[in-house]
Amino acid sequence: MQTPRHDIYAFIHKGLRAFMAHTLVRVGRLDAHDAAEVAVVSDEVRALLDICTHHLANENRHIHSAMQARQPGACAEVEAEHVAHEHEIAQLRWLLERVPENEQAAQGLYRQLSDFVAHNFEHMGKEEREHNAVLWAHYSDDEIRAIEHAIIANESPEHLQLAIRWMLPHMTPSERAGMLGGMRQTAPAEMFEGVLNLIRPLLGGRDWRKLSLALGI
Known part of the structure; x- marks a missing residue:
């Protein structure tokens, strides 16, 4: 039986999927007229958008640069999707500020967040299939772990804690x-x-x- 290769995406993507699903459900049942509830859920949405933005930057800086070094052009499609995700995140932040006392804005946020989550689930699956294949073809497991360790070494304690909170239980x-x-x-x-x-x-x-x-x- 062949030994499984190291999957740099496995754990962080489990955490992101769990965080996205949890937040989407929270937004879907949000009472826009309950100020305390809006404040709590808004903080959760901001935290999700922050970690998504941070995750995109980490992939671009560390994983995509490694792929580009050994197989130029291998990450072009996903990099274009990252740009689209950045635009979606900006739109979600804009909608979030309009939610208090506004049921229509809350519904708009829910629908747009649902689209964002769906796009990201497909996107993460593509990375796990296609980008892992490129990494495994050109890098040893020790080299892939070194990329992963470089990402972790540059994380703030706050980002590490949030990632651990969503990864480990799932x-x-x-x-x-x-x-x-x-x-x-x-x-x-x-x-x-x-x-x-x-x-x-x-x-x-x-x-x-x-x-x-x-x-x-």
């Missing part, structure tokens, strides 16, 4: 244990404990027991 038990096992070996103890404290309330009892058993905690 991984399989073995993926979650593998990531946290590696983190325990390389990260400061207080950081590892902080991540456990962050995700424990987000995991069901069964998932937490599986993680505890795998990590021996």
